[in-house]
């Protein structure tokens with residue numbers, strides 16, 4: 001089982017690495033989002049210095065900015081520091097969603113059939129799909145994080161942010177990535193054409209992202225949106241990673257929040273793995 | 288084939304009343320029954336859409352069986368599908384080798400997925416690359432392969448785990464005559480040297496004729512006839528022998544007296560007759576003619592082709608069934624066959 005899983009995942013990743021065209025757009029998107037959202041759409045730079053004839057001093061403006069960051073954006077040093085976690089989540093969601101295209105192609109080109117007549121378990125076919133998309137998306141997540149750190153005016157990590165915090169943040173993203181990969185791999189194995197995959201994915205991803213705290217703080221959410229956002233795993237992963245990235249050293253209350261988010265993500269991931277496996281098994285059994 | 292009589296003959300593939308219904312109402316295969324013995328090359332001959340691929344899909348556990356039973360390598364296809372998968376090699380109609388991987392990488396991947404020990408897989412891959420004349424292309428990505436090279440690689444991929452039985456779906460589809468002849472040689476060699484049992488499909492008459500020990504003609508999901516190619520042709524009435532003689536007595540009566548000869552006709556000194564197997568009757572005929580002091584001025588015989596068999600059982604020629612692009616191949620086949 002693990003040998004088969006390794007063989008199949010290895011094949012997919014080898015193809016991926018050999019084809020730089022498959023990696024570069026992902027990186028480009030990351031840089032683009034960071035630069036665009038992080039700087040151009042920075043809400044703290046939108047505060048007018050003159051309000052109804054009342055002229056704010058630079059110091060006052062700065063104070064307002066800091067208050068917005070601390071009260072609305074969870075104490076982030078800059079807007080981009082707040083946003084990075086959300087952009088990583090966004091990248092994970094989109095890469096997972098469209099990563100299934102390779103699997104649909106495998107079906108259409110008959111490669112899947114050669115797997116189905118080989119003496120390997122259906123589980124290894126399914127989990128190799130999960131694993132390959134996860135590795136691809138997590139690589140991009142990692143690169144996005146690094147880019148955010150080195151970008152001028154980029155991510156400013158919380159004081160005391162260390163290796164464990166890094167691992168914690170990436171762990172939260174990995175759980176989200178795994179769960180999403182389970183869902184979208186099962187979907188990709190179940191559909192017959194790329195068109196239907198893209199249609200479903202387009203329909204699903206935007207609501208998923210925009211009902212989470214990935215891009216906007218929940219302060220402005222109406223109550224209905226808040227109740228969705230509170231159970232959205234994207235919110236959980238983003239919040240957990242953001243907590244570490246923004247604060248570095250956590251207070252015990254923050255640590256508890258982080259832990260509960262982690263538990264939530266873990267349970268969700270296991271549930272999606274099981275459901276996805278059942279769906280994939282159905283999709284792979286002879287018709 | 289005496290060596291086949293000596294060997295203990297066991298059925299490697301056994302299908303009984305196999306049917307496939309694609310909902311809502313496509314009856315792709317309707318109650319086919321057949322048996323393929325160990326070491327045999329068995330061919331399914333039929334036009335596009337006859338149900339050849341569907342039959343292979345059922346036997347290789349890819350498609351569910353709507354009704355009927357099938358055993359492959361002694362295992363029940365429905366209930367013991369994983370044991371079936373361990374015993375078979377499949378070369379599908381479509382080309383599934385990975386374009387972005389090298390030829391050898393595709394082979395090694397196939398070996399790993401069939402649990403060939405790592406210590407053996409490289410050697411096996413090398414052997415097969417050699418057998419299929421792909422050694423030089425082994426390190427190139429499949430993207431750069433020609434259609435014929437892809438087919439050969441595909442066959443190698445289906446063999447890398449030394450299966451007992453091989454399913455070949457249209458192994459020479461889209462190949463030129465030269466490459467097709469080569470592929471036939473490979474199949475013959477694998478069958479002779481390794482005792483591989485082969486189940487193959489084709490819609491090339493010459494291929495079925497030259498390659499298969501036995502064939503089944505399938506049309507609209509139904510097996511019309513099944514036998515050895517020569518028996519099938521014999522049933523059509525055998526060869527037509529044309530023999531021209533020097534002036535002398537009328538030999539119509541003599542020809543009629545030769546066993547198996549029928550339908551003797553005479554035009555001047557040229558006689559025509561039907562014989563199931565000319566090779567067998569010819570010595571008697573020549574001897575009889577010479578004994579009566581006559582000289583043979585010309586002699587020729589034509590073998591019936593499977594096309595005639597096909598016409599007889601389906602009411603159409605294979606050519607009518609083929610697409611326009613394919614018809615030239617049939618023409619070439621017939622020229623070569625006659």
Ligand SMILES: Nc1ncnc2c1ncn2[C@@H]1O[C@H](COP(=O)(O)OP(=O)(O)OP(=O)(O)O)[C@@H](O)[C@H]1O
Nearest residue numbers: 309313315333334335336337338339340341342490
């Ligand atoms: N997945 C499917 N769903 C519905 N109908 C199908 C499916 N696959 C095949 N068929 C139908 O079943 C019939 C037999 O198809 P099959 O592919 O077995 O033919 P074939 O003999 O292999 O033909 P070819 O020489 O073109 O490969 C055809 O009418 C085809 O349209």
Ligand SMILES: [Mg+2]
Nearest residue numbers: 339340341380
């Ligand atoms: Mg076919």
